[in-house]
Amino acid sequence: MKTSWPDILFFAIVCGIALGAALRVVLSKNAVHSALMLALTLFSVAVIFIAQSAPFLAAVQMIVYAGAVVVLFLFVIMLLGVDKNEDLRETLRGQRPAALGLALLFAVGTVGVIRLYGSGAPQAEAIALGADNVQLIADALFTTYLYAFEITAAPLLVAAIAAVVLAKRERPAKSLSESREDGSA
Amino acid sequence: MNVPTNAYLIFSALLFAIGMAGFMIRRNVIVMFMCVELMLNAVNVAFVTFARSFGDVAGQVIVFFVMVIAAVEVVVGLAIIVAIYRRRESVSADDASVMKG
Incomplete structure (x- = not known):
């Protein structure tokens, strides 16, 4: 199968956006900019999923x-309120160059x-995962991977409870900090 | 799309390397967390690429599970960050050093 140049160009543009945005996630001094660039990276990855005949995963992505996580x-x-800039001093000498x-x-x-070991050949067009993508995934999910699918309920429940427990303010700590604030003010 | 499989895998490797570098370099815990998400996404791209090139939908199912666990991980991780911030008034990884050996 011949490699077609419009496809290569499209792939290069999407990859460039994704990698550039990923670099900006790492290099932005402001955490809000990092989060927005992360959203752009995730959008680009969704586009790549569509190009790879995985439309269902693109939608989930x-x-x-892009919806919930970002x-x-x-x-x-x-x-x-941590949108202030990060302290950029190096605490461990040589840690950054080493990283x-x-x-x-x-x-x-x-x-x-x-x-060395990968295949440089263009991907075969014949393999159609994209046509009945949702049905194919559902078939696999509710037959072969049924137990794994059911077990994901446990982590989700644990996460919901853990978030509530961790984010809940402890009563004594609250009153202590409040009284300290009142004293200083 | 007739792009070679290798191109997708190289993209995935570069994305993972960027996430890895960010995780090691940055000290803002929230940004470190975003870098973990970058690495997860890089691996997802590799899984989807292999699913495509072998014509097996199992790779896509695994990506689905990775997304579920990533959502769980973000919820718990951000809750931990909020809890640490309450105690230390900081989101720098250097300040959470009570258990340092």
Whole structure:
């Protein structure tokens, strides 16, 4: 099968947006900018899912990640009021160059392995996961992976309860801090 | 889409490397958490690529499960961050060092 250039161009644009936004997530000094760039990265990944014949996952990505997760991040940033800039002093000497070097090593290593052992051939058009995507996933989810699917209910319940317990303000601590604030004021 | 499988895998590897670098470099716990999300997404891209190239929907089902667990992880993690912030008035990873050896 011939590689078609419009597809390559489209892929390159989406990849460029995703990687650029991911870099901005890491490099932004403001946490709010990081969260918005994360949303852009997640949108680009959703586009890549559609290009990879996974429209259902693209929809879930938009709803769960770009919808719920990023909004949750923004909500916590707003709640804590930590939109002020981060202290950029280096507490461990040489930690940042070492981290960058390790990440670079990882990138070079994985890309090398992919280029050595991966297939450079264009993907076959015949494999149609995209046509009845929802039905295919539902078939697998409710037969082969039924137990795993049911068990995901447990983590969800635990997370809901844990969020309430962790975020609940302790009464004595609250009264203590309030009285301290009153004293200083 | 006739883009080579390798291109998607290389994209996935680069996204993972960016997330990894961010997690190690940044000290704002919230941004570190976003970098974890980047890494999860990179792995999801790899799973979807393999699902496509082998014509097996199992990869997409696994991505579905990863998304569920990622949502759970974000809820618990952000609740922990809020709890730490209440106690320490800071979201820097350096300030949560009570259990340091």
